[in-house]
Amino acid sequence: METRIYVAGRWESGSVVNENRNPSDTSDVIGVFSHADSGLLAEALEAAQQAQKKWWAAGIQKRHDVLMAIGNELMARAEEIGQLVSREEGKPLAEGKGEVYRAGQFFTYFAAEALRLTGDFAESVRANISIDVRREPVGVVAIVSPWNFPVATPAWKIAPALAFGNAVVWKPADLTPASAVALTEIIARQDIPAGLFNLVMGSGSKLGRALVSNKAVSAISFTGSVPVGRDIASLAIQNMAKMQMEMGSKNPLVVMDDADMNLAIDVAVQAAFGGTGQKCTAASRIIVHKAVHDEFVEKFANAARALTVGHALDSTTQIGPVVSASQLKQNLEYIALGKSEGAELICGGEALERQTKGYFMAPAVFAGTRNSMRINQEEMFAPISCVIMADSYTEALHIANDTEFGLTAGIMTNRLSIANHFRANSRSGCVMVNLPTAGTDYHVPFGGRAASSYGPREQGTYAAEFYTTVKTSYVANGSPE
Ligand code: NAP
Ligand code: MG
Numbered sequence: 001m002e003t004r005i006y007v008a009g010r011w012e013s014g015s016v017v018n019e020n021r022n023p024s025d026t027s028d029v030i031g032v033f034s035h036a037d038s039g040l041l042a043e044a045l046e047a048a049q050q051a052q053k054k055w056w057a058a059g060i061q062k063r064h065d066v067l068m069a070i071g072n073e074l075m076a077r078a079e080e081i082g083q084l085v086s087r088e089e090g091k092p093l094a095e096g097k098g099e100v101y102r103a104g105q106f107f108t109y110f111a112a113e114a115l116r117l118t119g120d121f122a123e124s125v126r127a128n129i130s131i132d133v134r135r136e137p138v139g140v141v142a143i144v145s146p147w148n149f150p151v152a153t154p155a156w157k158i159a160p161a162l163a164f165g166n167a168v169v170w171k172p173a174d175l176t177p178a179s180a181v182a183l184t185e186i187i188a189r190q191d192i193p194a195g196l197f198n199l200v201m202g203s204g205s206k207l208g209r210a211l212v213s214n215k216a217v218s219a220i221s222f223t224g225s226v227p228v229g230r231d232i233a234s235l236a237i238q239n240m241a242k243m244q245m246e247m248g249s250k251n252p253l254v255v256m257d258d259a260d261m262n263l264a265i266d267v268a269v270q271a272a273f274g275g276t277g278q279k280c281t282a283a284s285r286i287i288v289h290k291a292v293h294d295e296f297v298e299k300f301a302n303a304a305r306a307l308t309v310g311h312a313l314d315s316t317t318q319i320g321p322v323v324s325a326s327q328l329k330q331n332l333e334y335i336a337l338g339k340s341e342g343a344e345l346i347c348g349g350e351a352l353e354r355q356t357k358g359y360f361m362a363p364a365v366f367a368g369t370r371n372s373m374r375i376n377q378e379e380m381f382a383p384i385s386c387v388i389m390a391d392s393y394t395e396a397l398h399i400a401n402d403t404e405f406g407l408t409a410g411i412m413t414n415r416l417s418i419a420n421h422f423r424a425n426s427r428s429g430c431v432m433v434n435l436p437t438a439g440t441d442y443h444v445p446f447g448g449r450a451a452s453s454y455g456p457r458e459q460g461t462y463a464a465e466f467y468t469t470v471k472t473s474y475v476a477n478g479s480p481e
Contacts, residue, residue: 004034005035006199008044008194010194016202017035020033023312024087024313025311025357026358033177038210041200044169048195048216050193055166055192064115068107071159073104074155082099083313085100090323090358092312100151100152102152113164113461113464119132128479129477131474134470137468139218142211142212142241143169143221144222144224146173146224148381150172151179160458160459162197166219167197169200170197170199171200172199174203175323175324177201204224212236212241213239220232222243223245246448246453247280247453248381249406249407249408250284250404251271251407251437252286252287253267253271253285254397254411254413255411256396256413259292264296265299268303269303269307272304273304274436281407281438282381283437287387301346304365309362319383321358321360321361327359327381330380334382338369338373342373343369344366345366348383349362361382371388407428407449407452419434429446429457442459444459
Protein backbone atom coordinates (compact mmCIF):
# COMPACT_ATOMS: atom_id res chain seq x y z
CA MET A 1 0.00 0.00 0.00
CA GLU A 2 1.17 3.53 -0.68
CA THR A 3 2.29 5.69 2.19
CA ARG A 4 0.00 8.69 2.45
CA ILE A 5 -0.35 9.45 6.17
CA TYR A 6 2.24 11.68 7.77
CA VAL A 7 2.80 11.11 11.47
CA ALA A 8 5.70 12.01 13.75
CA GLY A 9 7.88 12.94 10.77
CA ARG A 10 7.32 9.64 8.87
CA TRP A 11 5.06 8.63 6.00
CA GLU A 12 2.87 5.68 7.00
CA SER A 13 0.47 3.48 5.11
CA GLY A 14 -2.45 3.29 7.59
CA SER A 15 -5.22 0.73 7.22
CA VAL A 16 -8.73 1.08 5.71
CA VAL A 17 -8.58 1.91 2.02
CA ASN A 18 -10.42 4.86 0.44
CA GLU A 19 -10.50 4.92 -3.37
CA ASN A 20 -10.71 8.45 -4.63
CA ARG A 21 -12.38 9.17 -7.99
CA ASN A 22 -12.71 12.24 -10.18
CA PRO A 23 -16.23 13.73 -9.96
CA SER A 24 -15.91 14.89 -13.61
CA ASP A 25 -15.10 11.34 -14.77
CA THR A 26 -15.78 8.51 -12.36
CA SER A 27 -13.59 6.11 -14.40
CA ASP A 28 -10.56 8.22 -13.40
CA VAL A 29 -9.10 6.91 -10.13
CA ILE A 30 -6.97 9.65 -8.58
CA GLY A 31 -5.48 7.38 -5.99
CA VAL A 32 -6.03 4.96 -3.19
CA PHE A 33 -5.71 6.51 0.23
CA SER A 34 -5.71 4.94 3.64
CA HIS A 35 -7.05 5.84 7.06
CA ALA A 36 -5.04 6.37 10.23
CA ASP A 37 -6.02 4.14 13.13
CA SER A 38 -6.14 5.14 16.79
CA GLY A 39 -2.51 4.06 17.30
CA LEU A 40 -1.23 6.43 14.60
CA LEU A 41 -3.42 9.23 15.95
CA ALA A 42 -1.99 8.76 19.44
CA GLU A 43 1.52 8.80 18.01
CA ALA A 44 0.81 12.00 16.07
CA LEU A 45 -0.48 13.75 19.18
CA GLU A 46 2.44 12.64 21.32
CA ALA A 47 4.99 13.73 18.71
CA ALA A 48 3.18 17.04 18.21
CA GLN A 49 3.44 17.90 21.91
CA GLN A 50 7.20 17.32 21.90
CA ALA A 51 7.84 19.05 18.58
CA GLN A 52 5.83 22.11 19.56
CA LYS A 53 8.31 23.00 22.32
CA LYS A 54 11.26 22.77 19.89
CA TRP A 55 9.44 24.85 17.28
CA TRP A 56 8.67 27.65 19.74
CA ALA A 57 12.28 27.61 20.90
CA ALA A 58 13.50 27.80 17.28
CA GLY A 59 12.36 31.44 17.16
CA ILE A 60 10.69 33.81 14.76
CA GLN A 61 13.31 33.94 12.00
CA LYS A 62 13.12 30.17 11.58
CA ARG A 63 9.35 30.17 11.57
CA HIS A 64 9.32 33.00 9.05
CA ASP A 65 11.73 31.22 6.72
CA VAL A 66 9.84 27.91 6.77
CA LEU A 67 6.47 29.54 6.11
CA MET A 68 7.92 31.69 3.34
CA ALA A 69 9.38 28.60 1.64
CA ILE A 70 6.04 26.76 1.81
CA GLY A 71 4.17 29.80 0.44
CA ASN A 72 6.61 30.36 -2.39
CA GLU A 73 6.46 26.72 -3.45
CA LEU A 74 2.66 26.70 -3.47
CA MET A 75 2.58 29.83 -5.63
CA ALA A 76 5.23 28.47 -8.00
CA ARG A 77 3.36 25.17 -8.37
CA ALA A 78 -0.16 26.64 -8.50
CA GLU A 79 -0.72 25.34 -12.02
CA GLU A 80 0.32 21.75 -11.27
CA ILE A 81 -1.34 21.40 -7.86
CA GLY A 82 -4.36 23.38 -9.13
CA GLN A 83 -4.89 20.64 -11.74
CA LEU A 84 -4.97 18.05 -8.99
CA VAL A 85 -7.47 20.11 -6.96
CA SER A 86 -9.73 20.48 -10.00
CA ARG A 87 -9.45 16.79 -10.82
CA GLU A 88 -10.28 15.79 -7.27
CA GLU A 89 -12.85 18.42 -6.22
CA GLY A 90 -14.39 19.28 -9.59
CA LYS A 91 -13.88 23.05 -9.71
CA PRO A 92 -12.83 24.54 -13.07
CA LEU A 93 -9.08 24.71 -13.63
CA ALA A 94 -8.84 28.48 -13.23
CA GLU A 95 -10.47 28.19 -9.80
CA GLY A 96 -8.19 25.26 -8.83
CA LYS A 97 -5.05 27.23 -9.76
CA GLY A 98 -6.38 30.36 -8.08
CA GLU A 99 -7.03 28.41 -4.90
CA VAL A 100 -3.49 27.02 -4.70
CA TYR A 101 -1.95 30.42 -5.40
CA ARG A 102 -4.11 31.90 -2.66
CA ALA A 103 -2.99 29.13 -0.29
CA GLY A 104 0.59 30.25 -0.96
CA GLN A 105 -0.34 33.83 -0.11
CA PHE A 106 -1.66 32.70 3.28
CA PHE A 107 1.74 31.21 4.07
CA THR A 108 3.76 34.23 2.95
CA TYR A 109 1.40 36.58 4.80
CA PHE A 110 1.75 34.60 8.03
CA ALA A 111 5.52 34.25 7.50
CA ALA A 112 5.64 38.00 8.01
CA GLU A 113 3.14 37.88 10.88
CA ALA A 114 5.52 35.51 12.70
CA LEU A 115 7.98 38.43 12.87
CA ARG A 116 5.33 40.78 14.23
CA LEU A 117 4.56 38.84 17.38
CA THR A 118 4.67 41.77 19.75
CA GLY A 119 3.16 42.35 23.18
CA ASP A 120 2.35 45.21 25.52
CA PHE A 121 4.20 46.84 28.38
CA ALA A 122 2.22 48.27 31.29
CA GLU A 123 3.07 50.28 34.36
CA SER A 124 1.85 48.65 37.53
CA VAL A 125 -0.56 50.36 39.89
CA ARG A 126 1.82 49.22 42.62
CA ALA A 127 5.27 50.73 43.24
CA ASN A 128 8.36 49.15 41.68
CA ILE A 129 6.62 46.53 39.61
CA SER A 130 6.50 46.27 35.84
CA ILE A 131 4.18 44.25 33.70
CA ASP A 132 4.30 42.80 30.24
CA VAL A 133 1.55 41.14 28.29
CA ARG A 134 2.86 38.61 25.81
CA ARG A 135 1.46 36.11 23.36
CA GLU A 136 2.46 32.44 23.55
CA PRO A 137 1.43 29.46 21.43
CA VAL A 138 -1.64 27.50 22.54
CA GLY A 139 0.12 24.14 21.98
CA VAL A 140 -1.24 21.38 19.73
CA VAL A 141 -3.90 22.60 17.29
CA ALA A 142 -6.30 20.13 15.68
CA ILE A 143 -7.46 21.22 12.23
CA VAL A 144 -10.56 19.66 10.65
CA SER A 145 -11.33 20.92 7.15
CA PRO A 146 -13.96 20.41 4.41
CA TRP A 147 -13.57 19.33 0.78
CA ASN A 148 -14.70 22.47 -1.08
CA PHE A 149 -11.41 24.40 -0.70
CA PRO A 150 -9.15 21.42 -0.01
CA VAL A 151 -5.89 23.44 -0.07
CA ALA A 152 -6.84 27.05 0.77
CA THR A 153 -8.94 26.33 3.87
CA PRO A 154 -6.31 24.19 5.59
CA ALA A 155 -3.64 26.71 4.49
CA TRP A 156 -5.37 29.60 6.27
CA LYS A 157 -5.40 27.51 9.44
CA ILE A 158 -2.00 25.74 9.22
CA ALA A 159 -0.10 28.94 8.36
CA PRO A 160 -1.10 30.95 11.47
CA ALA A 161 -0.87 27.85 13.67
CA LEU A 162 2.77 27.34 12.68
CA ALA A 163 3.60 31.06 12.51
CA PHE A 164 2.70 31.51 16.18
CA GLY A 165 4.64 28.47 17.36
CA ASN A 166 2.02 25.71 17.55
CA ALA A 167 2.09 22.10 16.36
CA VAL A 168 -0.63 20.78 14.04
CA VAL A 169 -2.59 17.56 13.62
CA TRP A 170 -4.71 17.89 10.49
CA LYS A 171 -7.70 15.80 9.47
CA PRO A 172 -8.79 16.75 5.95
CA ALA A 173 -12.12 15.78 4.34
CA ASP A 174 -12.25 12.20 3.17
CA LEU A 175 -13.38 13.35 -0.29
CA THR A 176 -10.18 15.28 -1.05
CA PRO A 177 -7.18 13.26 0.21
CA ALA A 178 -4.89 13.91 -2.79
CA SER A 179 -4.94 17.67 -2.23
CA ALA A 180 -4.14 17.05 1.43
CA VAL A 181 -1.15 14.87 0.53
CA ALA A 182 0.14 17.48 -1.97
CA LEU A 183 0.12 20.20 0.68
CA THR A 184 1.62 17.89 3.31
CA GLU A 185 4.49 16.88 0.99
CA ILE A 186 5.56 20.52 0.77
CA ILE A 187 5.38 21.06 4.53
CA ALA A 188 7.10 17.74 5.31
CA ARG A 189 10.13 18.67 3.17
CA GLN A 190 10.92 21.70 5.34
CA ASP A 191 13.46 21.73 8.14
CA ILE A 192 10.97 21.35 10.99
CA PRO A 193 10.96 19.17 14.12
CA ALA A 194 9.56 15.66 13.49
CA GLY A 195 5.94 15.64 14.61
CA LEU A 196 5.38 19.38 14.29
CA PHE A 197 2.96 18.78 11.44
CA ASN A 198 0.86 15.63 11.08
CA LEU A 199 -1.66 14.52 8.45
CA VAL A 200 -4.12 11.94 9.73
CA MET A 201 -6.76 10.78 7.29
CA GLY A 202 -9.94 9.03 8.21
CA SER A 203 -13.66 9.49 8.46
CA GLY A 204 -15.03 12.43 10.41
CA SER A 205 -17.30 10.29 12.55
CA LYS A 206 -14.43 8.07 13.73
CA LEU A 207 -11.04 9.69 13.41
CA GLY A 208 -12.34 13.28 13.45
CA ARG A 209 -14.23 12.67 16.68
CA ALA A 210 -11.27 10.86 18.26
CA LEU A 211 -8.97 13.76 17.37
CA VAL A 212 -11.14 16.56 18.75
CA SER A 213 -11.88 14.63 21.96
CA ASN A 214 -8.23 14.06 22.81
CA LYS A 215 -6.83 15.84 25.87
CA ALA A 216 -3.56 16.60 24.08
CA VAL A 217 -5.41 18.99 21.77
CA SER A 218 -5.45 22.56 23.13
CA ALA A 219 -7.33 24.22 20.30
CA ILE A 220 -9.54 23.11 17.41
CA SER A 221 -10.05 25.01 14.18
CA PHE A 222 -12.94 23.58 12.19
CA THR A 223 -14.59 24.52 8.92
CA GLY A 224 -17.63 22.55 7.83
CA SER A 225 -21.32 22.16 8.48
CA VAL A 226 -23.31 23.37 11.49
CA PRO A 227 -24.34 19.90 12.79
CA VAL A 228 -20.73 18.69 12.74
CA GLY A 229 -19.62 21.93 14.40
CA ARG A 230 -22.11 21.33 17.20
CA ASP A 231 -20.89 17.77 17.68
CA ILE A 232 -17.25 18.89 17.80
CA ALA A 233 -18.08 21.65 20.29
CA SER A 234 -19.83 19.23 22.62
CA LEU A 235 -16.80 16.93 22.58
CA ALA A 236 -14.17 19.65 22.86
CA ILE A 237 -15.79 21.38 25.81
CA GLN A 238 -15.05 18.30 27.92
CA ASN A 239 -11.37 19.28 27.73
CA MET A 240 -12.03 23.03 27.67
CA ALA A 241 -10.24 23.17 24.33
CA LYS A 242 -10.25 26.51 22.55
CA MET A 243 -12.56 26.48 19.52
CA GLN A 244 -12.83 28.33 16.25
CA MET A 245 -15.57 27.17 13.90
CA GLU A 246 -16.62 28.44 10.50
CA MET A 247 -19.77 26.78 9.28
CA GLY A 248 -22.59 26.99 6.79
CA SER A 249 -24.64 29.89 5.58
CA LYS A 250 -27.55 31.04 3.46
CA ASN A 251 -26.09 34.26 2.14
CA PRO A 252 -28.41 36.95 0.77
CA LEU A 253 -27.72 39.18 -2.22
CA VAL A 254 -30.08 42.17 -2.41
CA VAL A 255 -30.71 43.71 -5.84
CA MET A 256 -32.17 47.22 -5.54
CA ASP A 257 -34.32 49.04 -8.10
CA ASP A 258 -31.47 51.41 -8.99
CA ALA A 259 -28.80 48.73 -9.45
CA ASP A 260 -26.77 48.45 -12.64
CA MET A 261 -28.69 45.48 -14.07
CA ASN A 262 -25.86 43.97 -16.12
CA LEU A 263 -23.50 44.14 -13.16
CA ALA A 264 -26.19 42.66 -10.89
CA ILE A 265 -26.59 39.68 -13.23
CA ASP A 266 -22.83 39.11 -13.44
CA VAL A 267 -22.42 39.35 -9.68
CA ALA A 268 -25.42 37.09 -8.98
CA VAL A 269 -24.18 34.44 -11.41
CA GLN A 270 -20.69 34.45 -9.92
CA ALA A 271 -21.96 34.46 -6.36
CA ALA A 272 -24.60 31.79 -6.87
CA PHE A 273 -22.88 29.37 -9.23
CA GLY A 274 -19.11 29.89 -8.85
CA GLY A 275 -17.52 26.72 -7.48
CA THR A 276 -20.78 24.96 -8.54
CA GLY A 277 -22.48 26.78 -5.65
CA GLN A 278 -20.42 24.77 -3.19
CA LYS A 279 -19.04 27.72 -1.27
CA CYS A 280 -19.97 28.73 2.25
CA THR A 281 -20.04 32.29 0.88
CA ALA A 282 -22.30 31.50 -2.10
CA ALA A 283 -25.37 33.72 -2.60
CA SER A 284 -28.28 31.31 -2.35
CA ARG A 285 -31.03 33.85 -1.62
CA ILE A 286 -31.34 36.63 -4.21
CA ILE A 287 -33.68 39.29 -2.82
CA VAL A 288 -34.90 41.53 -5.63
CA HIS A 289 -36.81 44.81 -5.45
CA LYS A 290 -40.25 44.42 -7.07
CA ALA A 291 -39.59 47.25 -9.56
CA VAL A 292 -36.85 45.22 -11.30
CA HIS A 293 -37.91 41.71 -10.25
CA ASP A 294 -39.30 40.38 -13.53
CA GLU A 295 -36.46 41.80 -15.61
CA PHE A 296 -33.91 40.37 -13.18
CA VAL A 297 -35.43 36.89 -13.13
CA GLU A 298 -35.53 36.69 -16.92
CA LYS A 299 -31.94 37.90 -17.39
CA PHE A 300 -30.58 35.87 -14.48
CA ALA A 301 -32.17 32.68 -15.81
CA ASN A 302 -30.83 33.38 -19.31
CA ALA A 303 -27.34 33.84 -17.88
CA ALA A 304 -27.64 30.61 -15.88
CA ARG A 305 -28.78 28.70 -18.98
CA ALA A 306 -25.80 30.06 -20.91
CA LEU A 307 -23.23 28.65 -18.47
CA THR A 308 -21.13 25.78 -19.80
CA VAL A 309 -21.30 22.82 -17.45
CA GLY A 310 -18.64 20.19 -17.98
CA HIS A 311 -15.44 18.40 -17.04
CA ALA A 312 -13.46 20.56 -14.62
CA LEU A 313 -10.26 20.22 -16.67
CA ASP A 314 -11.88 21.26 -19.95
CA SER A 315 -10.84 24.87 -20.64
CA THR A 316 -14.33 25.85 -21.84
CA THR A 317 -16.02 24.72 -18.61
CA GLN A 318 -17.53 27.41 -16.40
CA ILE A 319 -19.33 25.13 -13.94
CA GLY A 320 -17.84 21.78 -12.94
CA PRO A 321 -19.64 18.78 -11.49
CA VAL A 322 -20.89 18.66 -7.92
CA VAL A 323 -18.51 16.85 -5.61
CA SER A 324 -20.09 13.41 -5.17
CA ALA A 325 -22.99 11.11 -6.00
CA SER A 326 -24.60 11.76 -2.63
CA GLN A 327 -24.30 15.55 -3.08
CA LEU A 328 -26.00 15.28 -6.51
CA LYS A 329 -28.77 13.14 -5.05
CA GLN A 330 -29.33 15.64 -2.25
CA ASN A 331 -29.38 18.56 -4.73
CA LEU A 332 -32.04 16.87 -6.86
CA GLU A 333 -34.07 16.23 -3.71
CA TYR A 334 -33.90 19.95 -2.93
CA ILE A 335 -35.19 20.73 -6.44
CA ALA A 336 -38.15 18.42 -5.79
CA LEU A 337 -38.65 19.98 -2.35
CA GLY A 338 -38.65 23.52 -3.79
CA LYS A 339 -41.33 22.56 -6.31
CA SER A 340 -43.41 20.92 -3.60
CA GLU A 341 -43.13 24.07 -1.47
CA GLY A 342 -44.63 26.05 -4.36
CA ALA A 343 -41.49 27.66 -5.81
CA GLU A 344 -41.33 28.06 -9.58
CA LEU A 345 -38.33 26.39 -11.22
CA ILE A 346 -37.35 28.83 -13.98
CA CYS A 347 -34.38 26.89 -15.33
CA GLY A 348 -31.96 24.05 -14.64
CA GLY A 349 -32.12 21.68 -11.71
CA GLU A 350 -31.65 18.45 -13.65
CA ALA A 351 -28.73 16.03 -13.82
CA LEU A 352 -26.78 16.38 -17.08
CA GLU A 353 -24.98 13.80 -19.19
CA ARG A 354 -21.59 14.60 -20.60
CA GLN A 355 -18.97 12.60 -22.52
CA THR A 356 -17.56 11.32 -19.26
CA LYS A 357 -19.68 9.96 -16.45
CA GLY A 358 -19.75 12.54 -13.67
CA TYR A 359 -21.99 14.40 -11.25
CA PHE A 360 -23.11 17.20 -13.56
CA MET A 361 -26.12 19.36 -12.84
CA ALA A 362 -27.72 22.32 -14.65
CA PRO A 363 -27.57 25.51 -12.52
CA ALA A 364 -31.06 26.13 -11.17
CA VAL A 365 -33.04 29.31 -10.58
CA PHE A 366 -36.19 29.23 -8.46
CA ALA A 367 -38.49 32.27 -8.47
CA GLY A 368 -41.66 33.03 -6.55
CA THR A 369 -40.03 31.77 -3.37
CA ARG A 370 -40.75 32.90 0.18
CA ASN A 371 -38.03 33.25 2.78
CA SER A 372 -39.82 30.81 5.08
CA MET A 373 -39.48 27.95 2.57
CA ARG A 374 -36.97 25.26 3.48
CA ILE A 375 -35.04 25.97 0.25
CA ASN A 376 -34.41 29.45 1.67
CA GLN A 377 -33.65 28.34 5.22
CA GLU A 378 -31.44 25.25 4.77
CA GLU A 379 -27.96 25.29 3.32
CA MET A 380 -28.07 23.29 0.09
CA PHE A 381 -24.42 23.76 -0.94
CA ALA A 382 -25.59 23.39 -4.52
CA PRO A 383 -25.90 25.32 -7.81
CA ILE A 384 -29.43 26.29 -6.82
CA SER A 385 -30.40 29.92 -6.38
CA CYS A 386 -33.72 31.21 -5.04
CA VAL A 387 -35.18 34.60 -5.93
CA ILE A 388 -37.34 36.32 -3.31
CA MET A 389 -39.27 39.48 -4.23
CA ALA A 390 -39.23 42.44 -1.81
CA ASP A 391 -41.49 45.50 -1.85
CA SER A 392 -38.91 47.90 -0.45
CA TYR A 393 -35.36 48.23 0.83
CA THR A 394 -36.62 47.86 4.40
CA GLU A 395 -38.30 44.59 3.57
CA ALA A 396 -35.24 43.36 1.65
CA LEU A 397 -33.00 44.06 4.65
CA HIS A 398 -35.42 42.28 6.96
CA ILE A 399 -35.47 39.19 4.72
CA ALA A 400 -31.67 39.27 4.35
CA ASN A 401 -31.28 39.14 8.14
CA ASP A 402 -34.08 36.62 8.71
CA THR A 403 -31.92 33.48 8.83
CA GLU A 404 -30.19 31.37 11.44
CA PHE A 405 -26.90 32.00 9.61
CA GLY A 406 -24.80 35.13 9.05
CA LEU A 407 -21.61 34.66 7.08
CA THR A 408 -21.71 37.05 4.11
CA ALA A 409 -24.30 39.40 2.60
CA GLY A 410 -24.31 41.60 -0.46
CA ILE A 411 -26.25 44.47 -1.99
CA MET A 412 -26.37 45.85 -5.52
CA THR A 413 -27.20 49.56 -5.47
CA ASN A 414 -25.86 52.90 -6.65
CA ARG A 415 -27.35 54.82 -3.73
CA LEU A 416 -24.76 55.64 -1.08
CA SER A 417 -27.38 56.00 1.67
CA ILE A 418 -28.74 52.50 1.03
CA ALA A 419 -25.29 50.96 0.66
CA ASN A 420 -24.17 52.48 3.95
CA HIS A 421 -27.36 51.52 5.75
CA PHE A 422 -26.93 47.93 4.58
CA ARG A 423 -23.27 47.85 5.61
CA ALA A 424 -24.27 48.99 9.08
CA ASN A 425 -27.37 46.84 9.53
CA SER A 426 -26.63 43.55 7.78
CA ARG A 427 -26.35 40.87 10.45
CA SER A 428 -23.36 39.14 8.86
CA GLY A 429 -19.61 38.79 9.31
CA CYS A 430 -18.68 40.05 5.83
CA VAL A 431 -20.69 42.51 3.76
CA MET A 432 -20.21 43.38 0.09
CA VAL A 433 -21.52 46.32 -1.96
CA ASN A 434 -21.69 45.77 -5.73
CA LEU A 435 -19.53 42.67 -5.35
CA PRO A 436 -20.25 38.93 -5.11
CA THR A 437 -20.86 37.50 -1.63
CA ALA A 438 -17.99 35.09 -2.31
CA GLY A 439 -14.40 36.22 -2.84
CA THR A 440 -12.50 37.67 0.08
CA ASP A 441 -9.01 39.00 0.74
CA TYR A 442 -6.37 37.09 2.70
CA HIS A 443 -5.09 39.82 5.01
CA VAL A 444 -8.34 40.81 6.76
CA PRO A 445 -10.59 38.81 9.10
CA PHE A 446 -13.03 36.26 7.72
CA GLY A 447 -15.99 34.78 9.56
CA GLY A 448 -19.64 35.13 10.36
CA ARG A 449 -22.26 35.54 13.05
CA ALA A 450 -24.97 33.40 14.61
CA ALA A 451 -24.86 29.75 13.46
CA SER A 452 -22.22 30.51 10.82
CA SER A 453 -19.31 31.01 13.21
CA TYR A 454 -18.15 30.36 16.71
CA GLY A 455 -15.04 31.66 18.41
CA PRO A 456 -12.38 34.14 17.29
CA ARG A 457 -12.08 35.21 13.65
CA GLU A 458 -9.74 33.62 11.14
CA GLN A 459 -7.15 35.44 8.98
CA GLY A 460 -5.31 38.71 9.10
CA THR A 461 -3.91 40.05 12.34
CA TYR A 462 -7.10 38.79 14.05
CA ALA A 463 -5.86 35.20 13.68
CA ALA A 464 -3.49 35.74 16.63
CA GLU A 465 -6.50 35.79 18.95
CA PHE A 466 -7.12 32.10 18.38
CA TYR A 467 -3.63 30.75 17.70
CA THR A 468 -1.99 32.36 20.72
CA THR A 469 -2.78 32.67 24.38
CA VAL A 470 -2.04 35.80 26.38
CA LYS A 471 0.20 35.80 29.43
CA THR A 472 0.34 38.76 31.83
CA SER A 473 3.75 38.73 33.49
CA TYR A 474 4.62 40.80 36.62
CA VAL A 475 8.10 41.43 37.90
CA ALA A 476 9.20 43.20 41.08
CA ASN A 477 11.94 45.57 40.03
CA GLY A 478 13.91 45.29 43.27
CA SER A 479 16.61 47.81 44.02
CA PRO A 480 20.02 48.14 42.29
CA GLU A 481 21.83 48.43 45.67
P1 NAP B 1 -18.75 18.49 7.12
O1 NAP B 1 -19.55 17.30 6.75
O2 NAP B 1 -19.17 19.28 8.27
O3 NAP B 1 -17.25 18.00 7.28
C1 NAP B 1 -16.19 18.89 7.55
C2 NAP B 1 -15.03 18.11 8.13
O4 NAP B 1 -15.41 17.57 9.40
C3 NAP B 1 -14.59 16.92 7.29
O5 NAP B 1 -13.20 16.77 7.42
C4 NAP B 1 -15.32 15.77 7.96
O6 NAP B 1 -14.73 14.52 7.72
C5 NAP B 1 -15.20 16.16 9.42
N1 NAP B 1 -16.21 15.56 10.28
C6 NAP B 1 -17.43 15.07 9.94
N2 NAP B 1 -18.09 14.64 11.04
C7 NAP B 1 -17.26 14.87 12.10
C8 NAP B 1 -17.39 14.66 13.51
N3 NAP B 1 -18.51 14.18 14.04
N4 NAP B 1 -16.36 15.01 14.30
C9 NAP B 1 -15.23 15.55 13.79
N5 NAP B 1 -15.06 15.76 12.46
C10 NAP B 1 -16.06 15.44 11.63
O7 NAP B 1 -18.66 19.51 5.90
P2 NAP B 1 -18.31 19.15 4.39
O8 NAP B 1 -19.44 18.31 3.88
O9 NAP B 1 -16.93 18.65 4.26
O10 NAP B 1 -18.31 20.61 3.76
C11 NAP B 1 -19.47 21.33 3.51
C12 NAP B 1 -19.83 22.28 4.66
O11 NAP B 1 -18.73 23.09 5.01
C13 NAP B 1 -20.93 23.22 4.33
O12 NAP B 1 -21.86 23.26 5.37
C14 NAP B 1 -20.25 24.57 4.20
O13 NAP B 1 -21.02 25.69 4.47
C15 NAP B 1 -19.15 24.45 5.16
N6 NAP B 1 -18.09 25.38 4.83
C16 NAP B 1 -17.93 26.49 5.61
C17 NAP B 1 -16.93 27.41 5.33
C18 NAP B 1 -16.75 28.63 6.18
O14 NAP B 1 -15.66 29.16 6.23
N7 NAP B 1 -17.76 29.10 6.88
C19 NAP B 1 -16.07 27.18 4.26
C20 NAP B 1 -16.25 26.04 3.49
C21 NAP B 1 -17.26 25.14 3.80
P3 NAP B 1 -15.32 13.58 6.53
O15 NAP B 1 -15.04 14.29 5.29
O16 NAP B 1 -14.59 12.34 6.66
O17 NAP B 1 -16.79 13.45 6.80
MG1 MG C 1 -19.95 16.03 4.83
